Amino acid sequence: MILLWLIVVLIIGGILAWAVARAIPLLSRWISVVAILLDLALALYLAVQHLNAGPWLAQADWDWIPQFGIHFHLAMDGLSLLLVILTLFIGLLAVFVSWREITTAIGFYHFNILCILAGILGVFLSLDLFLFYFSWELMLVPMYFLILLWGREHRARAAIKFFLFTQISGLLMLIAILALYIAHYRVTGIYTFEYAELLGTPLSPLASMCIMLGFFAAFAVKLPVFPFHTWLPDACAEASTGTNMILAGLLATTAGYGMIRFLFPLFPNATRTFAPIAMILAVIGILYGAFLALSQTNLMRLLAYASISHLGFVLLGIFASNALSVQGAVMTMIAHGISTGALFLIAGLLEARTGSRELDSMSGLWDTVPRLSGVGLFFALASLGLPGMGDFIGEFLVLLGTFRGHLIFAIVAACGVLAAMFYALRFVQRAFHGPNLRQLHLPDLAMREGFVLGVMIVALLWLGFYPQPVFHTFAHAANHLPALWR
């Protein structure tokens, strides 16, 4: 029941925030904050209450559309719990960031933010494939509006591009889900979308591969995986800061989660056959993203490519599919959510101060905003994989795990870590270092901004130095994967 509340609270909060916005805009912001905090409290309560209660911490199951065997089946395990907390955390930050930046249609903005969060939570919690798809698509529309309404100059194009990419891949997944559903029916005579029932549906290798590719298409676009990534930089270049945090930080985790929860358990054989290709794509993505990040002048675009590069590790880790690499991939998702979220936040703060997203218009900011610059430096370092921060732990484990079976991939990907140096340091150099050419005098971090970023720094360092509790929480879900291939 609490699981349902997790989603409902957000939606109610969104509607409320929308309703009051015209009268009292500020209240709308606070309602959003309270709704997310309430959710966070619920999630933490679940965590404390049931952490050692076996694989599923909580479940809830209702009939939804019985004619199709569709259930409203929610369940939470350690992996979902962590990702839910991450989602709410980043969501909270997105609301905080928008405090100054969003001044038009405030209510609708918060409605959309909360709806996206509800959709993401739905993805993490659903154990019914129809519900999963439903939530998956539900993230789309609010995100489209967020880009469209509060974006920059070319937002319409970016928003449509985002929508088209995700929609076609989503529909391919829908076909795949239905194919699986039908295949299951043919064998058992039961129509069901229930995850547990569909596991182990006997499929011919060809069918299994086709269906798996359908799922993969959706995940690949959303992660995003190498040749399907081009929507992300465009969207990030146009969208507002809070949107970008969700776009790059959270949507990717839904894809990673989908692979771990659905792709591998449902199609153990097909994924194994497909793994080399996926890993090649991952490695290309790592290098390609890093290279393109190197030459970007738009800060958001740079971060988007950097993010593509990092998410290559997630794909690599998942498809290398041994205990180390999968856990590394999950850790990378979480750490990436935080560090990329923070980088986008910083980019947003820089934009708010300098009035531009172009690196060329920034230089020597350390002179005038030392604290902001220092924090920027910190997250740039996190991004280049400096030990002691969460990103390093994740990427190191991915590589360590990948190295076992796929030496070449690991070595090339390790070079990708090296390539991250180039763009991260270029960012620091161009934005913060150098002479203060434009003689800017800008306000340094405000209390609220400093607090938000401080929390993120602490989180990242915690993940870097004492990640064991986190590993412990999702160990069950992640350890499950390698066993599938045996």
Add this chain to the structure above:
Amino acid sequence: MLELLWLVPAIPFASALVLAVVRLPRKVVAWLAVASIAASTIISLLITYSFLHAPPAGNAYTEVLWRWLDVSGFHPDIALYLDPLSLIFMVVVAFVSFLIHLYSTEFMIGDDGYSRFFAYMNLFVASMLTLVLANNLLLLYLGWEGVGLCSYLLIGFWYRDPVNGLAGRKAFIVTRVGDTSFAIGLFLLFQQLGTLNIQDLMRVAPQSWHVGSGVAVAVAFLLLGGAVGKSAQLPLQTWLPDAMAGPTPVSALIHAATMVTAGVYLIARTHVLYALAPSAQFAVAVIGAATLLLAGFSALTQHDLKRVLAYSTISQVGYMFLALGVGAWPAAVFHFMTHAFFKALLFLGAGIVIQALHEEHDIFRMGGLWNRLPVAFWTFLIAGCSLAGLPLITAGAFSKDWILWGAASAAQGSTGLWVAALVGVLLTSLYTFRMIFLVFFGQEHTPIAKKPGAAMLIPCIVLAFLSIAGGYIRIPFAHFLEEVLPWTTRVASAVPLSETASATAAGLVFLLGLVLAWFFILRRPSLSSALVKNPAGAALHRFWFSDWAMDWLYERLFVRPILWIAQIGKGDVIDGSYDGLALLTQGGWRALRSTQSGKLRWYAAVIAGGTIIFIAVVLFL
């Protein structure tokens, strides 16, 4: 006493954190920064006392702080390991750092990034101490990257000049190239042996691999890659001369006394692996020998005082590599220690000189300072002699003679390496005295602006004392290290000369260098300029001056192609293919749109045509 070990890296780390976050007045900053390192130093000295007085079981002490991660068989701890080797490194690092911090409180006093400077410096010390105390390679890697980071931050400390930032970036990237190799080495080690705990590795490796086995060689070479990067050895040495863009105390601390020797520590720490991989060990020796010669030649031609010292550092670390490569393990560590003393001192002296002369770096614009800056002159002279190896008195001579002897007599030693080392002595002596003569003798070119205060002079004096006295503890030093790093001896063939003969030869060569330097610089300066003017000399000079044109080569081999690829890829070619799809659908739209002409009869014709086609389909299908 030993259980306080964790405080040694923790105190500087905490202090760095405070300095980074809290805004404090200058006095407090200085006090906090120095006190934290002092505390570390005192604790490490107490630990040393305790260690010597009552050695722990197995002559080693492990302190597990907490379990870092535990992921299916991979469970590195955050744990410290103290044995004679790490103890020596810890004490030297802490103590030299303390002196340099003290020196910096005065040196940096006018800088507006005072607090930031000490935050970085403390962070550096914490990282370095973590590196040497780590009980597993992952934690070592953390410290390893940490010092790399601090090096980057401190080289680019004066960020307003983009050149400094670029130098920092270069240092970070080049060392990280090596680190990538190191990391791959870690993957391979873990895959093969299932642990990254150093002691476990050293115990298991000889049982799993036979001497010369492929995996052992691969691991040794990969780790060597990391060491070469961090220690600025061939072929990754190019970053160190540029690193002199940082404040002088930074050069003293990081790019002379401590960080660059991390590679030496790594190889010494994992010497078991190198014993299993003779070819890799031989590579270490060859790299060391080649580096010490190449850097020596380059040092001869430099104008910038700090660059001379930088090449000298590369060269001296080359000696340490040579020692490691031939199996003269304790000699390498001993040279690390003496080098830390005299090279730190040289840099501190250089800092005094440079600050005294209005940030003048060119040695040809200096001169005649010996009576203007007497303390600096005498300490610099002592350090220089130690560097060049003034026999019987200076610490440098003792350590270098030991290495020379090792090059001839240790397990992997050979006459060739010994000769190379001897030539190195000549070069060292030459460039050292060229520098000293140009800076302190001859005519005064630039007037003095500022005289050093006590905080800058006391560290110099202490280091000067150590640059001499450090040499006399060679015997107890060797004894202390024996269990961890035993001296190896050559068995295959007889050594052609004795230790005394080797030392004598080194002494004579030192003298030769001194005389030559005196002759060319003070006695007949015209001769040296004539040498540089003749075409062959000029070409050679330019070649050496530019560090054997390696920067030039790398620029063309790596930097430009990478930037070029990045630039042409900027627009994301993949996106173009999607644009193609969009164009395709647009074409479809255009074609279909033209059918919607609004003409009634055309519409009717289409209906009729469609019907006829369908009739044909049903009839003939």
Add this chain to the structure above:
Amino acid sequence: MNAVPMSHGLILGGILFAIGLAGLLMRRNLLLILVSIEVMLNGAGVAFVAAGSRWAQPDGQIMFLFILAAAAAEVSVALALLVRYYRMRGTLDADTARGLGE
């Protein structure tokens, strides 16, 4: 009393239909287009009568009556529209009716 075979009736209907269709496609005057449509409808009607006679059922002829009725209704509406159209455009040329589309 072996009447005309059905196929003849169908062919006649088909020919009428084709003539009507040709008129529809080739005539430009809207009034003549309407006439052509009547011809097409009558072609269909003839086909119905022929088919009805094959099965000796009244259905074919009943259908023909329905067609006549519907055609009459259609024509009445059509003529009304044509009048409006002519008043506005001053022509009954079908190809001028391009206010929509292009």
Add this chain to the structure above:
Amino acid sequence: MIADYIIPSLPLLLVAGTSVVVMLAVAVRRNHSVAFGLTLLGLAASFCSAFFVPVRQLGILLTVDRYGLFFIGLIAAAAMAVAVLAHGYLAEREGNKEEFYILLLVATLGAMVLACSSHFVSLFLGLEVLSIGLYSLIGYLRERPLPVEAGIKYLVLAASSSAFLLFGIALVYADLGTMEFSRIAQLAASGTNLHYDLLLPGVALILTGIGFKLALAPFHMWTPDIYQGAPAPVTAFVATISKGGMFALLLRYFSQSRLDLFSPVLVVFSIIAIASMFAGNLLALFENNVKRILAYSSIAHMGYVLVALEVGGQAGAGAVIFYLVAYFIMTLGAFAVVTVLSPRERDADQIDDYRGLFWRRPWLALGFTAMLLSLAGIPLTVGFFGKFYIIAAGAATGAWALILILVITSTIGLFYYLRVVVALFQKQTETEAAAPTRRRTAPAAALVLSVLTLVLIWLGVFPSPLLRIIQAAIHTLL
């Protein structure tokens, strides 16, 4: 007699009777509101009666079964919505208003007859009643050039296509000797006396007639012009009721005559479906006239429904019906917005009329957005579940190629819906003053729109009740 014939045909009779009553009322005294009120009453009565009347076969011409009644209810409800929209729309326009409702009722009656028809004669009669009503409705604003032109075009093309239909029926009749749907299946199955070279061309010609009404490619050419030219409420009628009635008939014809047994016919269906999906979605891509966009999109939507039809079986039929319901809701909603926004002198059909609507009339814009997203098949809307149902039905029979094309074309289609949405949400500062001045939405129209939006979302989230009804309806069909 009464129990056997009158009661079961009550829904039809009520509509027919209302048209007579309205005519008489007009004769007595012209009053727009009275005519409107009577129409609404009659349609509501017909709608309600559809729930109660017994199921019966009326002779051989009409079958009043759950299936037919379902569509009668749907058509009646849609006609009410159209009437409400027309009321506000006509009130602002010149000329007599009352006859509109008579024509509306007659055309509605035609569509209802189609929904119950199980015989070619009733098919023809229903079609003609529907069409003749529509000609006048389309050209109703007789002082304006565009509606008249549209009326003429529709008339010429519809009349000629019904000639095709009739000739096709004649051929089928000539071959089989019956015009009853279910008999056709029996005779075709028995296989005696069959000349396939008469029957199959006959079916093809019939498909021309039906395809024209449904605006399926390649019989779709009229759609954009008529949509554009007709008054907005009439366009809504053409788009929903006329097509809905026809599709109800097609589904009955298809399943009772077992067209799925004729593989060449299935090929034709596939070609038509694929061509419709491509043509509709591609044509709309860069169109700037909203009514034309909706016209093209309706072509594509009929293509999707045709996919479900072709798939056949329980799932296919269910998908057809569900999708039609969804299509009714979203199309009516979209045209409701167009109607509401139309100024006196013309229809609000340019995309520029919609720019920045969100900032001027947010609720209207959000309603329109919901309709467009539903047309695009986005979750939380009924359009999503409709598409899901079709794809599920397709997957169940392994029609992978068709559903893959459906997915691809509907993604192309997404583009133009989003173009409109982008326009709706464009910032106020960027929009010119060209947009219509701020007006209040008529309460009745607002009610229609909000009911449609709520139903759209409600059925998108909880489709179960509707599914239950649909399954009962199919039960009698198959």
